Every structure is written in structure tokens, then in C-alpha cells.
Amino acid sequence: MTTGITLILGGARSGKSRMAEQLVTALPGPWVYIATAQAFDAEMQDRIRQHQGGRAEGWVTVEEPLDLVAALTRANATARPVLVDCLTLWLTNVMLAGREVEAEAAKLIDLLPGLTMPVVLVGNEVGLGIVPDNRLSRLFRDHAGRLHQDIARIADKVLFMAAGLPMQLK
Numbered sequence: 001m002t003t004g005i006t007l008i009l010g011g012a013r014s015g016k017s018r019m020a021e022q023l024v025t026a027l028p029g030p031w032v033y034i035a036t037a038q039a040f041d042a043e044m045q046d047r048i049r050q051h052q053g054g055r056a057e058g059w060v061t062v063e064e065p066l067d068l069v070a071a072l073t074r075a076n077a078t079a080r081p082v083l084v085d086c087l088t089l090w091l092t093n094v095m096l097a098g099r100e101v102e103a104e105a106a107k108l109i110d111l112l113p114g115l116t117m118p119v120v121l122v123g124n125e126v127g128l129g130i131v132p133d134n135r136l137s138r139l140f141r142d143h144a145g146r147l148h149q150d151i152a153r154i155a156d157k158v159l160f161m162a163a164g165l166p167m168q169l170k
């Protein structure tokens with residue numbers, strides 16, 4: 001059974017979200033889904049609608065693109081298991097908002113071990129390709145890698161998804 005902190009990493013369409021939902025819904029509901037995505041265009045709106053339509057009853061959706069710490073604190077007060085999908089878009093939003101990434105990440109890392117309900121966090125592994133040709137992308141890739149390492153260090157369980165299959169890293 002999933003307890004404590006679980007981190008699920010993987011590439012696009014690797015099955016991360018499905019695995020995360022399975023782990024969370026194996027616990028007694030209702031469950032909190034913290035979505036960090038923002039629908040900036042029709043394609044994303046459509047993708048989000050599909051996710052919402054596909055989610056089983058019993059999920060309470062919280063859309064929070066930036067203040068993840070606040071959303072997790074509120075969810076913790078309800079003592080419901082939580083899924084955060086995903087860290088990568090949250091990081092993108094933090095960078096685009098001009099916030100200090102290290103400070104925001106540090107707040108998250110400080111909060112997580114003190115949460116009383118199980119939390120599953122999803123992140124895209126963006127570091128496996130060639131070195132991006134622009135500075136912002138390189139910076140983003142470095143922030144993502146460091147954030148994943150910091151969360152993995154305090155996580156109870158870490159999975160890497162490939163082709164829908166989990167590899168247990170921790």
C-alpha cells in the first residue's frame with residue numbers, strides 16, 4: 001500500500017499519470033488531484049477535458065499552477081490521499097512567473113516530510129535527450145533534475161515509468 005511520499009518519473013506518455021492514479025485510488029477515497037497544468041490553447045483544453053472525463057468518481061480536483069505548497073497544505077488538512085500532476089509544469093509556471101525556483105523548491109521539500117496523508121508526485125524526466133540549444137531550456141532541465149533528486153532523497157518510493165511499466169528506483 002502507498003504511504004508517505006511517492007515520486008513517479010518518466011517520459012511523455014510513459015504511463016506516469018495512470019500509475020499515479022492507480023496507486024492513489026488503491027487507498028480509501030475520496031482523493032485529491034492537484035493539477036498544475038494551465039490550458040493556454042485548444043489542444044491543452046482538450047487534453048485536460050479528456051483527463052477530467054476519464055477520472056473516476058471520488059476525485060476532488062484542485063487546479064493550482066503556482067502555489068503547490070498552499071494546495072498541499074490545504075489538502076493535508078482534509079487527510080485525503082493526494083496526487084500532484086505534475087511537478088514539471090509547476091516548475092515551468094514558477095519560472096515563467098519570475099519566481100525564485102530554488103526558494104520555491106526548498107519550501108516544497110520542507111513541507112513534504114511533514115504531511116500526514118500519502119502523496120504521489122508525478123514528474124517528466126526531461127534530461128535524457130541532447131543538450132537543448134537555448135539557455136532557458138538548459139536552465140529548466142537543470143532545475144527539473146535537481147528538484148527530482150531532492151524529492152527522491154526524501155521519498156519513500158520512487159518509480160521510473162517506461163512503456164507503461166514501472167521500474168522501482170527506491
Ligand SMILES: Nc1nc2c(ncn2[C@@H]2O[C@H](COP(=O)(O)OP(=O)(O)OP(=O)(O)O)[C@@H](O)[C@H]2O)c(=O)[nH]1
Binds near residue numbers: 012038085089124
Ligand atoms: N488544469 C488541469 N489540468 C489537468 C487536469 N487533469 C489533468 N491535467 C493535466 O494533464 C497533464 C497530464 O496529462 P498528459 O500530458 O496526458 O500526461 P503525459 O505526461 O504526457 O503522459 P503520461 O506519462 O501517460 O502521464 C498534467 O500536467 C495535469 O496537470 C485538470 O482537471 N485540470
